[in-house]
Amino acid sequence: MAKREQWGTRSGFILAAVGSAIGLGNIWRFPYMAYDNGGGAFLIPYFFALLTAGIPIIILEFGVGHKYRGSAPLTFFNIFGKWEWLGWWQALVAFVISVYYVVVISWALNYAFLALDLGWGTSPERFFFDEFLQLSNGPMDLGGIVWPVFAAAIAMWAVTWIILFSGVKKGIELANKIFMPLLFLLLLIMLVRAVTLEGAAQGIDWLFRPDFSAIADYRVWTAAYGQIFFTLSVCFAIMITYSSYLPAKSDINNNGMMTAFINCGFSLLAGIMVFGVLGHMAATQDVALHEIVTQGVGMAFVTIPEAVNLLPAPEFFGFLFFLSLVFAGLSSMISISEACCSSLIDKFGWDRKPTTSLFCLVGFMLSLIFMTRGGLFILDITDHFINNFGIVFAGLVEVILLSWFFKLDTVRQYANSLSDFAIGTWWNFCLKVITPVVLGYMAVANLVGDIRKNYEGYDGSALVMFGWCVVAGIVLLSFVLQSMKSAWAQKTK
Numbered sequence: 001m002a003k004r005e006q007w008g009t010r011s012g013f014i015l016a017a018v019g020s021a022i023g024l025g026n027i028w029r030f031p032y033m034a035y036d037n038g039g040g041a042f043l044i045p046y047f048f049a050l051l052t053a054g055i056p057i058i059i060l061e062f063g064v065g066h067k068y069r070g071s072a073p074l075t076f077f078n079i080f081g082k083w084e085w086l087g088w089w090q091a092l093v094a095f096v097i098s099v100y101y102v103v104v105i106s107w108a109l110n111y112a113f114l115a116l117d118l119g120w121g122t123s124p125e126r127f128f129f130d131e132f133l134q135l136s137n138g139p140m141d142l143g144g145i146v147w148p149v150f151a152a153a154i155a156m157w158a159v160t161w162i163i164l165f166s167g168v169k170k171g172i173e174l175a176n177k178i179f180m181p182l183l184f185l186l187l188l189i190m191l192v193r194a195v196t197l198e199g200a201a202q203g204i205d206w207l208f209r210p211d212f213s214a215i216a217d218y219r220v221w222t223a224a225y226g227q228i229f230f231t232l233s234v235c236f237a238i239m240i241t242y243s244s245y246l247p248a249k250s251d252i253n254n255n256g257m258m259t260a261f262i263n264c265g266f267s268l269l270a271g272i273m274v275f276g277v278l279g280h281m282a283a284t285q286d287v288a289l290h291e292i293v294t295q296g297v298g299m300a301f302v303t304i305p306e307a308v309n310l311l312p313a314p315e316f317f318g319f320l321f322f323l324s325l326v327f328a329g330l331s332s333m334i335s336i337s338e339a340c341c342s343s344l345i346d347k348f349g350w351d352r353k354p355t356t357s358l359f360c361l362v363g364f365m366l367s368l369i370f371m372t373r374g375g376l377f378i379l380d381i382t383d384h385f386i387n388n389f390g391i392v393f394a395g396l397v398e399v400i401l402l403s404w405f406f407k408l409d410t411v412r413q414y415a416n417s418l419s420d421f422a423i424g425t426w427w428n429f430c431l432k433v434i435t436p437v438v439l440g441y442m443a444v445a446n447l448v449g450d451i452r453k454n455y456e457g458y459d460g461s462a463l464v465m466f467g468w469c470v471v472a473g474i475v476l477l478s479f480v481l482q483s484m485k486s487a488w489a490q491k492t493k
């Protein structure tokens with residue numbers, strides 16, 4: 001078996017980890033989550049979740065990935081043979097995300113070009129749903145393929161393929177060394193423009209003005225925890241995989257903290273930028289902020305184009321915004337895909353080139369379903385189930401297995417022996433008590449919620465097919481994969 005690939009430099013690793021963390025979630029998800037959950041008050045549960053779950057788990061994943069030197073299935077196998085399925089579970093969740101995440105990046109790529117002549121016109125909402133996506137009547141009505149999305153998705157899968165194919169150092173590290181500085185530069189330019197707009201201050205003020213009544217609402221807390229897991233890419237097999245490529249002598253604790261803080265700093269700046277622009281829109285149209293903010297997908301592809309139309313040099317800033325979504329999205333897409341490919345390479349002893357080629361081909365074919373006219377509905381359903389069950393349950397199981405059934409302190413001591421600074425036993429407490437309690441609560445609340453009420457009133461059969469079956473299929477398949485013969489077992493024979 002070939003020697004495990006390695007990062008070339010420490011900064012290369014950090015940029016790759018940051019590249020995974022910073023994604024579509026930072027630019028459109030964070031601002032609307034904050035908006036929906038009490039504005040400035042959201043920052044309190046958000047930072048609480050960052051300190052008690054986000055940072056402890058990122059350090060845990062960096063620690064075990066480095067110590068056990070494997071993709072998620074191999075790492076969990078090395079920790080305790082029978083836990084291999086947990087690694088597959090996480091990798092499969094990542095796989096499902098990759099097939100729809102790439103489609104959102106493809107929308108963004110289209111919008112970057114549309115921005116050049118403000119192709120979304122004066123009514124971006126109608127344009128997005130009717131003209132661009134040609135949305136059908138519901139998830140069971142697929143309609144045909146939407147060709148501009150299809151074309152962009154081919155390009156995005158091709159870029160992902162070339163980067164993965166070229167390996168850890170020559171592909172992933174190099175790509176992030178280009179994408180990340182560019183992304184920071186784009187954000188900086190947009191930020192300077194946004195904060196100097198008339199009315200920007202009101203928008204930003206809104207983002208930071210705490211509504212303390214929101215803190216008493218448990219949903220604000222679960223939203224904050226969900227956002228932290230999503231934004232840091234933890235419990236997705238990714239950070240374990242990336243840290244398994246670290247050289248033997250590598251810092252763990254400081255790298256983990258840096259990744260987390262750079263990511264959250266980026267979110268805050270992106271939030272300031274977005275709300276500055278929205279504040280300007282509210283001021284020039286003389287409407288209240290809450291009347292213009294929509295949620296989720298609509299934030300990036302409807303509200304932002306509306307706001308861009310009102311800016312000076314709208315073509316230029318519209319282009320920058322959607323280009324930044326593409327860069328942010330691609331570097332996350334690469335990490336999701338690498339987590340899956342690395343699992344296959346470890347398990348079956350395949351070579352990188354055929355594995356990445358096969359992966360991108362299969363991934364592309366599955367992502368076709370999200371490029372149809374019913375694609376947005378399916379994406380919405382799958383994303384909801386993946387977030388509520390895939391991530392929350394996989395995270396809960398990971399934390400419980402590693403902190404209750406395994407000597408967690410060995411990981412802390414291992415990380416401390418390698419790191420610039422040591423972490424104290426507060427870390428154990430966060431992982432053993434705080435995180436399982438919160439995640440356990442979320443898991444039950446989500447389950448009850450989705451059983452009681454059809455998500456967004458969708459048709460039951462669509463929810464079964466694109467939601468429940470996907471989640472159950474992932475769990476089932478992870479046990480099947482565990483039972484298959486491993487290349488790593490032959491090695492020790």
Ligand code: PHE
Pocket residue numbers: 020021022023024025026094097230231232233236238332333335336
């Ligand atoms: N962390 C990325 C973001 O904020 C999203 C992501 C999710 C990346 C899952 C990898 C895996 O958008």
Ligand code: NA
Pocket residue numbers: 020021022023025026230231232233263
């Ligand atoms: Na993120």
